[in-house]
Amino acid sequence: MKGEDIIMHVDMNSYFATVEQQANPLLRGKPVGVCAYLSPKGCIIAASQEAKKFGVRTGMRVSEAKKICPQIILLANDPDKYRFISRQIFSVLKKISDDVEVYSIDEAFIDLTGLAKDFNVAQAIAKKIKQTIRDEIGSYLTCSIGISHTRWLAKFASEENKPDGLTIITQQDLANIFKDRPLQHAWGIGRALECRLQLLGIENLYQLQHSSPSFLQTNLGWYGYYLWCHLNGIEVEGVDAQRNQLPKSIGHSYCLPKITNDKDYLVRIMSKLTWQAASRMRSLNLQTGKISCGYHNVAGQTLFRSWKLPRYLYDSVDIIKQALLLFTQPIISKINFLAVSLNDLVFRSGQLSFFTDEIKKSNLNKAIDTVNNKFGKFTLLPGSLINFREFPPDRIGFRKNIRYES
Numbered sequence: 018m019k020g021e022d023i024i025m026h027v028d029m030n031s032y033f034a035t036v037e038q039q040a041n042p043l044l045r046g047k048p049v050g051v052c053a054y055l056s057p058k059g060c061i062i063a064a065s066q067e068a069k070k071f072g073v074r075t076g077m078r079v080s081e082a083k084k085i086c087p088q089i090i091l092l093a094n095d096p097d098k099y100r101f102i103s104r105q106i107f108s109v110l111k112k113i114s115d116d117v118e119v120y121s122i123d124e125a126f127i128d129l130t131g132l133a134k135d136f137n138v139a140q141a142i143a144k145k146i147k148q149t150i151r152d153e154i155g156s157y158l159t160c161s162i163g164i165s166h167t168r169w170l171a172k173f174a175s176e177e178n179k180p181d182g183l184t185i186i187t188q189q190d191l192a193n194i195f196k197d198r199p200l201q202h203a204w205g206i207g208r209a210l211e212c213r214l215q216l217l218g219i220e221n222l223y224q225l226q227h228s229s230p231s232f233l234q235t236n237l238g239w240y241g242y243y244l245w246c247h248l249n250g251i252e253v254e255g256v257d258a259q260r261n262q263l264p265k266s267i268g269h270s271y272c273l274p275k276i277t278n279d280k281d282y283l284v285r286i287m288s289k290l291t292w293q294a295a296s297r298m299r300s301l302n303l304q305t306g307k308i309s310c311g312y313h314n315v316a317g318q319t320l321f322r323s324w325k326l327p328r329y330l331y332d333s334v335d336i337i338k339q340a341l342l343l344f345t346q347p348i349i350s351k352i353n354f355l356a357v358s359l360n361d362l363v364f365r366s367g368q369l370s371f372f373t374d375e376i377k378k379s380n381l382n383k384a385i386d387t388v389n390n391k392f393g394k395f396t397l398l399p400g401s402l403i404n405f406r407e408f409p410p411d412r413i414g415f416r417k418n419i420r421y422e423s
């Protein structure tokens with residue numbers, strides 16, 4: 018344990034809704050809900066502080082939000098606007114330290130070890146960050162900041178006071194901070210893990226902190242041991258500025274064993290390539306806004322097309338449908354190489370993924386990925402590929418070999 022490490026976590030408050038209020042002063046001080054779709058069945062992906070006071074929550078249906086807060090102002094989400102502001106916020110943080118790990122669209126960790134000699138200096142830096150965001154980006158934007166000795170505790174600290182909080186957790190605080198705290202207050206403990214812990218006789222965070230690490234490891238695997246480390250102030254991961262660097266593209270390509278212009282065969286190969294690329298993309302919690310696909314033919318010609326998707330996609334079947342648009346043009350010459358690449362990759366933030374009818378789709382993809390990760394990547398496939406035994410091997414994105422992207 019390096020007890021003297023100083024880690025900060027910065028988390029913007031009610032981010033999408035606050036950015037809208039920053040952009041339009043008429044929305045300030047009012048309950049605002051940012052929605053995936055504005056229809057009654059659409060759902061809220063971010064609620065302003067004022068709307069939260071009425072009980073409006075992320076994931077709530079638009080119709081329900083209107084019932085508990087009739088005066089709520091509903092807006093369709095505008096991801097470009099949120100990303101634009103995020104870039105500015107992260108550049109404020111990167112001026113303080115090179116060790117900034119962007120964790121999501123509105124959160125980042127900063128390693129202040131060596132820069133701040135103690136928590137007092139770290140606290141002054143936190144105040145400066147809040148002030149700079151207000152002065153240089155927007156007076157209405159607030160963030161909650163947590164400071165502690167480990168990455169996990171810094172995140173726990175930032176959750177303690179919202180909005181506009183500044184919380185420090187010292188090594189000494191660890192003795193009392195988890196007393197009577199529900200398990201789900203901890204980062205990384207959801208309902209399923211809570212149930213498993215309860216079955217082990219662990220009812221709250223204090224009991225978890227004082228459990229035996231080997232008991233946790235025996236019953237929950239390494240994750241159980243890491244949880245114990247987190248609660249006892251032992252660093253497990255550290256801040257890694259490279260960790261969440263987004264890849265520029267995720268692709269897959271295949272030199273065909275059968276040189277052909279058989280469209281049915283080519284469609285199936287392209288579907289499998291896209292299937293693999295999409296599941297790799299989801300494993301990084303990303304979605305794609307642009308697709309590129311193409312082929313080489315035996316005449317030595319190369320045809321690659323690149324187009325913007327109607328919206329950000331993460332579902333394999335949706336992405337395959339897009340990739341297959343490549344074949345709407347007639348294929349004259351025989352093809353020997355096929356490739357697909359998913360570009361314009363952005364994080365699927367929890368908030369963005371709550372599209373009304375997308376919740377089922379999201380769960381389905383999650384289930385498919387879990388099964389395929391465990392039993393092989395083609396265990397579950399779309400019906401059209403079931404008896405198709407061609408298996409393009411895993412390989413690095415073809416972007417590395419062929420530079421055709423703008």
Ligand SMILES: [Mg+2]
Nearest residue numbers: 028029030123
């Ligand atoms: Mg936030």
